[in-house]
Amino acid sequence: MIMFKNKSYKKDTMSKKNKEQNPTSQKDMQKKLAQEPTNENLNNDEVQETTQTNPLQEMEEKINQLEAKVAELEDLKLRQMAEFDNYRRRTNKEKLELLQNAGERIFVDMLPLVDDFERAKDAMAKTDDIDSVRQGIDLIYNKFIGFLASNDVKVIQTDDAEFNTDLHEAITTFAAGEDKKGKVIDCTQKGYTLGEKVIRFSKVVVGE
Numbered sequence: 327m328i329m330f331k332n333k334s335y336k337k338d339t340m341s342k343k344n345k346e347q348n349p350t351s352q353k354d355m356q357k358k359l360a361q362e363p364t365n366e367n368l369n370n371d372e373v374q375e376t377t378q379t380n381p382l383q384e385m386e387e388k389i390n391q392l393e394a395k396v397a398e399l400e401d402l403k404l405r406q407m408a409e410f411d412n413y414r415r416r417t418n419k420e421k422l423e424l425l426q427n428a429g430e431r432i433f434v435d436m437l438p439l440v441d442d443f444e445r446a447k448d449a450m451a452k453t454d455d456i457d458s459v460r461q462g463i464d465l466i467y468n469k470f471i472g473f474l475a476s477n478d479v480k481v482i483q484t485d486d487a488e489f490n491t492d493l494h495e496a497i498t499t500f501a502a503g504e505d506k507k508g509k510v511i512d513c514t515q516k517g518y519t520l521g522e523k524v525i526r527f528s529k530v531v532v533g534e
Contacts (some may be wrong), residue, residue, distance in 0.1 A: 435473055442466045482517035482528045486512045495527040499534040506533030
């Protein structure tokens with residue numbers, strides 16, 4: 327029994343010595359284990375790393391989309407420029423044809439007036455009847471005025487009209503009394519309008 331007690335005592339003594347030599351407690355061991363990376367921590371790190379790479383991929387995809395959009399808009403711009411250039415050429419051609427056709431129509435309408443003048447010349451050479459010649463000239467004149475009116479060309483009225491710099495050109499002034507002051511008292515050359523545009527100003531004498 328004594329030997330057993332000694333052995334037990336020896337064993338307890340050695341256990342105590344081991345504890346003294348290795349003072350790491352159970353709590354320290356748990357703390358150490360907690361600090362070591364586990365599989366779960368490693369998996370979390372991988373997920374975090376994957377999450378961090380996603381914004382880069384999204385940015386690259388966004389850049390690719392924007393580049394494709396820019397290329398599409400550039401192509402659209404070039405096609406629209408080509409269409410506008412074709413439209414401009416077509417409209418310029420139509421305008422030129424319109425002017426040419428309008429000029430042709432005016433000259434065609436003037437030819438009967440030329441015919442009337444030629445007949446009047448022949449009549450003046452063959453007759454001494456001044457009255458008939460005068461009537462023929464009046465007819466041609468009225469016909470010519472009608473031709474101008476059909477093309478929206480009208481005479482600027484000057485009879486007892488107020489002097490207007492938008493319509494009249496004063497060549498001189500004349501003392502004609504207070505009631506004629508600032509008015510047209512004579513017209514030396516008629517003026518004409520084409521639509522709303524003055525194509526020739528009336529040359530007038532203005533009272534003062």
